[in-house]
Amino acid sequence: MGRDKARLELGGKPLLLRLLGIGRSACEEGVLVTDEPGRYDDLVQRFRDSERGRADESARGGERGRGGGAAPSGAAWPLRCVTDRRPGQGPLAGLEAGLSAAARPVCFVASCDLAWLEAPLVRSLVEGLGAAAGDDGPPRALIPVRSGRDQPLCAAYERRASGIAAACLDGGERRVQALLERLRVRRLDERALEALTGLPGAARRTRDLDTPGDLRAAREDGGDP
Numbered sequence: 445m446g447r448d449k450a451r452l453e454l455g456g457k458p459l460l461l462r463l464l465g466i467g468r469s470a471c472e473e474g475v476l477v478t479d480e481p482g483r484y485d486d487l488v489q490r491f492r493d494s495e496r497g498r499a500d501e502s503a504r505g506g507e508r509g510r511g512g513g514a515a516p517s518g519a520a521w522p523l524r525c526v527t528d529r530r531p532g533q534g535p536l537a538g539l540e541a542g543l544s545a546a547a548r549p550v551c552f553v554a555s556c557d558l559a560w561l562e563a564p565l566v567r568s569l570v571e572g573l574g575a576a577a578g579d580d581g582p583p584r585a586l587i588p589v590r591s592g593r594d595q596p597l598c599a600a601y602e603r604r605a606s607g608i609a610a611a612c613l614d615g616g617e618r619r620v621q622a623l624l625e626r627l628r629v630r631r632l633d634e635r636a637l638e639a640l641t642g643l644p645g646a647a648r649r650t651r652d653l654d655t656p657g658d659l660r661a662a663r664e665d666g667g668d669p
Contacts, residue, residue, distance in 0.1 A: 449557040449653055450484060454662055459653075460484060460556050464491045464523065470566035471552060474523040477542045481527050488525060495520040534618050535597060536609055543606035550574045555597040557653040559662035565649050568641040569600040576630075577602050584628045588637050590647040596620045598650040601627075 450460035460476075467474045478484060526545045530537040539553055550573050552566045573586040583605035588595045597620070605627055612622045632640060634647040643649065653659050 449555075450487070452557070452653070452659060454559055458487055459559060460487050461491055463554060463556055463558065463561065464488075466561055466563045466566060467523075467552075467554075468495075468521040469563040471548075471570065472522075473547055474521060475542045475545045475551075476523065476525045477528060477538045477545075478525065479528050479531050479538075484525075488523070491523070492520065530613055533613060534620075536618050536620050536623060537613060539597075539601075539620065539623070540606050540609035540613060543601060543603050543609065546603045549603050550577055550600060551603055552600050553597060555652055558598055558650070559653055559658075560649045560651050561598065562643070562649055564643055565637075565641050565646055568643075572640050573600040573602070573630075582626065582628050583608060584630070585624065587624065587629055587631050588647060588650045589631050589633045590650050594621070594624065594631065595650040596624060597652070 451458050453459070454462060464474060464476075476484065476488065524545060526541050528537050528541050529544075530540075535555070542553060543551055550570050552570050554561065554566075569586050569588075573584060577584055583602040585596075585602070585605065586600040588598060605623065608626045609623050612618075612626070637646040637650075638644065640646075651658070653662065
C-alpha cells in the first residue's frame, strides 16, 4: 500500500501495538523482527510504558487485596527486538531471524498487518503444534488455509525450522513456500481451523491488509471478522 503497515492505526492504535498486545495475552515471550535497527523503537517504548502501567496497577490491586502485604512483582512480558540477518531478502529472512532468536520450542509467526487476529487463535495454533512437536524428524508447522491459500505468516512453527529457513536462503531461495516444502506441515482449512480454535469464522481472522480497501474494512468493523 506504499505505507508502513506497522504504523497504520486501527481503533486509534498502531497495528504493531495491537499485535504486541495479542502476543502478550497468548505467548510466553515476544520477538520483534525489523529490517533495520531501531525502526520501531518509539512504538516498543510505548508498549513497554503501557506494560509498566499494567504492572503498577496490578501491584496496587494486590496490596489492597492482601490488606497491605507485599505486592506481586508484576514482571513485564519478555519482548526482544532483533534485526534481519539478511536485509532485503523478504519474509523468509524475517522468519529465520525470529525463530533463531526465540527461546520457546514452538512459536507463532505473524506479519504486522494481521488486523483481525485474536489471542485465542494464536494460543490454539501454538498449543496444537506443541502437542505434536519434539521428535527427531523434520520440523513441524501448523498452517491455516484461507480460500485455498496457505497463510504462512499467521502460523505456528517449531523453533528449529530456523535452520531449514537458513538453508533455503543460503541456496538462493527466498520463497516461504520453499520452507514449507521442507517441513512436516499440517494444513488447516476453514472447517479444521474453526474446530481447533472454537472461533466461528476463524479463517477470516488470518486476513492481512493488502489494499487500502482492506484497511477501510478493518476500520469499519474494528478488527471483527
